[in-house]
Amino acid sequence: MFDMDIGIDLGTANVLVYVKGMGVVINQPSVVAFEKDTKKLIAIGTKAKKMIGRVPENIDVIRPLKQGVISDYTVTERMLKAFIKQAMSRKATLRRPKVCICVPSGVTEVERRAVEDAAYRTGARSVLIMEEPVAAAIGANVDIIQPCGNMVVDIGGGTTDIAVISLGGLVVNRSLKVAGDDYNEAMIKYIRRKYNLLIGEPTAEEIKIEIGSVYPRPSDDYMEVKGRNLLNGLPDRIQVSANETIEAFSEVTAQILNAILGVLEICPPELAADISQRGIVLSGGGSMIYGMEQLIEAKTGIQAMVVEQALEAVALGAGKSVEFMHKLKKDS
Ligand SMILES: Nc1ncnc2c1ncn2[C@@H]1O[C@H](COP(=O)(O)OP(=O)(O)OP(=O)(O)O)[C@@H](O)[C@H]1O
Ligand SMILES: [Mg+2]
Structure with missing residues (x-):
């Protein structure tokens, strides 16, 4: 029987689902439209996003995630379920999937649990929760396992995650609800x-x-x-x-820049030296605004580069991690 390993980037703006051996199979806006009275689901993803600002009174179009975390639990669960079902229909398997799902680095324990519960309730066999910047780094092929500092700034729809990663873990991080x-x-x-x-x-x-x-x-x-x-x-x-x-944009930009400068200030000196040598890695859709690299470079004096697949890096990283976990289990 085939195993089904999936990585999910449950973002404020977009949900991406990566299936082992297939790549990113779902890439849809995190938007759901349903009938107000009956709660019947009318549309999800791209179709629902097109309805924003254009629906009659009896239809609600909502984004169930706000600033990186679940704001409407029931709707998030329905959306996740629908996307996982769509992803699973592409591969013949009866086993429940193993899931790696990403959250912003600053979420509380309660918020983390809410995401985990939602994933279990959609039928996952096991759930691994991973911080978005760590997944983004893995997805962008940054070698984070070495004892060397890497700075990742993931500017999503609702959150900006700034992290310094070394030896596979977060050393310093800040999550800003501005993106x-x-x-x-x-x-x-x-x-x-x-x-x-x-x-x-x-x-x-x-x-x-x-x-x-x-x-x-x-x-x-x-x-x-x-x-x-x-x-x-x-x-x-x-x-x-x-x-x-x-x-x-100046006020929003200033908030993001100040947060980056703040993280650099509290970064241990050895790691700061690594970062100035290796540069700052940018990911997430927000990093694609024209001039983000140049601006960060100008204000920090450190080279900044947007990863090749800025919108997909987190999902790719999550997907790679499930494959890796799977291998570890087999080898042990
Ligand atoms: N080419 C582009 N230029 C500028 N901004 C863009 C571009 N493409 C997408 N975006 C913006 O990127 C944001 C979505 O990015 P992304 O998909 O990384 O967020 P997310 O992962 O859903 O959110 P979060 O990580 O905060 O939960 C949206 O605000 C969108 O408008
Ligand atoms: Mg994101």
């Missing part, structure tokens, strides 16, 4: 304040991905943005520049 989604919020506020234009979250995210920057571009870029004019209530459009997004 990619806060850039969307900042954009909405900025456009409302400056242009009296109300935009929705999907539009704000589009601006962020298309022209959003935290560091000046070689030449300024522009984008047309549509929304509702708050003065006359009518649809309206404006031009937003990349340089304006730097201004809009």
